[in-house]
Amino acid sequence: MNKYWWKESIVYQIYPRSFKDSNGDGIGDLRGIIEKLDYLKELGVDVLWLSPVYESPNDDNGYDISNYKGIMKEFGTIEDFDLLLAEAHNRKIKIMMDLVINHSSDEHQWFIESKKSKTNKYRDYYIWRDGKDGLPPNNWGGCFGGSAWELDPQSQMYYLHLFSKKQPDLNWENENLRKEIFSMMKWWLEKGIDGFRMDVINMIGKDQSYPDGIINGISIYADPGNLSKNHPKVHDYLQEMNKEVLSKYDIITVGEAPDVTPSQAIEFVGEDRNELNMVFEFEHMSVGDGPEGKWGETTFDLGEFKTIMSKWQSKLQGKGWNSLYLNNHDQPRMVSRFGNDNKYRIESAKMLATFLHMLTGTPYIYQGEEIGMTNVKFDSINDYKDIETLNAYKGFTESGKKSHNEIMDAIYKRGRDNARTPFQWNDKNNAGFTDGNPWIKVNPNYKYINAQAQLDDENSIFNYYKKVIRLRKKYEIIVYGDYNLILEDNKYIYSYTRKLNDEILLVICNFCENPVLFSIPKDIKYDRKELLISNYIVDIDSIDEIMLKPYEARVYLLKNKA
Template identity: 50%
Template sequence: MSQPNDDAWWKSAVVYQIYPSSFKDGDGDGFGDLSGIIEKLDHLHTLGVDVVWLSPVYPSPWDDNGYDISDYRDIHPRFGTLDDWDRLREGLHARGMRLIMDLVVNHTSDEHPWFVGSRSSKDSPHRDFYFWRPGRDGAPPNNWGSVFSGPAWTRDETTGEYFLHLFTRRQPDLNWENPRVRREVHDIARWWLDRGADGFRMDVINFVSKTPEMPDGPSPVDGGYGLFAEYSINGPRLHEFLRELHEAAFAGRDVLTVGEMPGVGVEQAREHTDPANGEVSMVFQFEHVDLDHGPGGKFDPVPLDLRRLKASLDRWQLGLAERGWNSLYWNNHDQPRAVSRFGDDGEHRVASAKTLATTLHMMKGTPYVYQGEELGMANAHFADISAYRDVETLNHHREALAAGHDEARVMAGIARMSRDNARTPMQWDASPHAGFTTGTPWIAVNPDHTEINAEAALADPDSVFHHYRRLIALRKEHPVIVHGTYTPLLPDHPSVYAYTRALDGTVLTVIANWSADTVEVDLDPAVAGPAPEPLIGTHPDPEEPFAPLRPWESRVHLSR
């Protein structure tokens, strides 16, 4: 089983996510690689993070940017070799950092040998590694839709049956009902841990259990295909599968496991992350990053209501307060840049990036920093569809125009919400390709790199980078940040995010202005405890924690 929560090293850790294609190109081919990451390990060490999460670097046809894996025990030549991975592991360990891999085992590539065999014949020994079903009067077996639009089933001409793919048609879903599949997954996990990995981020791991009968979902309005979470995810054997994986691969090892779980609720997450259950260390949930999705979905965004955001995150903070554990994030490879999405990437970019960081890093849970977040990197605001590379974005553009939607509105939604906003190259300096590559980058560099880059940030003591560095250091210095109880303040205030953390007489007060206006704060000074002292802030901090807040100002006070 997992070690007791209070003793787990990952409680006080901060994780840094690297999207390898876009981090640093070491060989000039325009794609990031492992040797490029190794070049930049001192940047991570200076920042002070404890763990690097490496997005997929396995062999892949690259239908979904490497999340379609054809070999789980090797490195894509684009990124280097297993020897390069060993050098990366050693470089991180030598600097006191750990390395976790991406375990993508809900689906494989259609070029994985298992699927090649599975589709070859109904009698193949790998046939039931995947979900195969006959069609219904020339139509798919049910009306389930793919995450990337269209039906979740594709007919294969070789046998005339349909296979399930909840993502692209080149990402067939593995059948975890088959114990042979689960044993293969256990073997893969053990193989990487034996090689020196320190854990896993597990991609859409709650998709691995589905309702066995695979019934139709409620008919969508247009009679087409829909995403029916009540049937296709969080199935009846999910807890069993996760516990089995833990016992087979993780038990007895000092590892971090985080399960990406779209659609998971607080109660479910508590069960998954309760150390007594032996499933995962923590989960990624998506409730807070879905709040600005409009009636037409993510590409039809609406302004964020801070009160709804506070209600959501407060519910998770309180719901996992005594049992289980939170992960904390604004950004990752699937989300647009937070400073453009929730902050102000214009006049107040620096202050709003700092305030987003302060609000999150003082909460209870393990913070995740996505590459470039520590620089305050912003959305690229690409205006032409030819600049985009993401399959989800391209599918949406094609289908929206085919349905007659206004292209200017479609492009505005894409510019704000596309996953490619997170995937533009890391901005190392002000040179033509931001110091990312000497070649032609696989996706365009954000033009703002001449101003926003690591070289400039490290030279400026008041930069977003140094604010992140200080926040990360504070987590190591003050147990109240790791273990303190969380109490929300001003839940109905439209622009102030405030809360306290308390532990053994120590009180941490966090107060943040999420707007471009100066705001008064109406709170009893006693909330901050006796003689509170400034700990960190975005502006030169007044002694009084509840003084009026300047635009996008945040401050943290400590009372002992």
């Protein structure tokens, strides 16, 4: 397996709006990030992924970009960005930008021009189609609800928007558009940034016949599925992008790819494909989904989770590279979803960190994860800001499919604003995030869950993350060892090995709040063992049989018998 710096790195995702406010306007900004670079250096991360900081009207919190070369005024200036880049690099921390190029804002100059007339040179930068019998061109639904098509009153044609109607999809069929995007990417790379996270990149190729999708019975609109995702055309575009831009720089690239399968992922990330380094897959994020997706959640099933995670580990092994994450800006807090955010919050947060960082792939830490931040329960729907959440609440309550209490319970569990509450720096006013009025309410538990309380506590979640990160940097087996699931049928324990040369890494994680007996499989042979890390004090250091405590995690390095 080829070795690269981005395989050996730890990435930390910053949601700038909620990270640190430096000027008291209640909104996180670039200078706030600069203030906290030493904190991130102390944690030990190598790359900062910034969610979008470009100029935007903020219909979807910055994922609707009106100027790809400008900085949102709330976040600062381009000079502030240059200073952030320089200060990060001074600390040997790289910067990865979010690249949103499936769509732009409807306030982008390209779209303003595109709407002016059917003959405007920018018209074909977007996807315009005639309606059929007074209806949209097809039955595709948008990811935020409703039709994926919006009628333009002036031209009486529809434009495609797979997300908000203020996020018109770009037409990648247009060569001039592609050249403009590639030029913009080079502009940022010449500034000195170190890579791109590419938003819904597997959606830039669409079936050009725009056929109807299959109605699933939940909505009158169809999920376009592979009519708009993973279409073969996407690989033509990414190989062109790689040739024209990416291959000319030593950078990290990760593509967000909803609904991708392992075999499809290899087409994006195979080392002979000349496309991307890795993708974010979503299959494990749908564990526990019900018939209504995440809003109709069922019980978490560790067996299903093990099957999915192991499938991705095994099928990409030696062929491609995984990205490792359990939460991000679009997902609920991982300790609330996969752990226990009450009695065993500290233990389960450490266990989940152990589980994830010992897998094959590049780990991604989402801001606040390293101090065990949790989901939030706001009293009123009016306290929520996320467009997806608000649309879901409106849709379910107005249709009568869910009561107020039912949809609020789903929002408490899976809503995107769970991840977007301000970072909890200390126990002072507004958790030290801002001196002003925060753009979204702070989670009330900041009084006891905050970074300041953990920095000097050797048993804190923060300091446990530091230990995990150091292990990845010290032991090559954690990065490059082969993965193998053990105890496949155990309903409570997720255990696996990594193997490299004559060494075996044994990872044991109890995913439940009860004591569970672990017995090592007889085919794992070893001469010597070394306990690398545990989230409890280990009194009896035998691995033949261990009575695991609630949410206990252990990692052993074994030397193989000859």
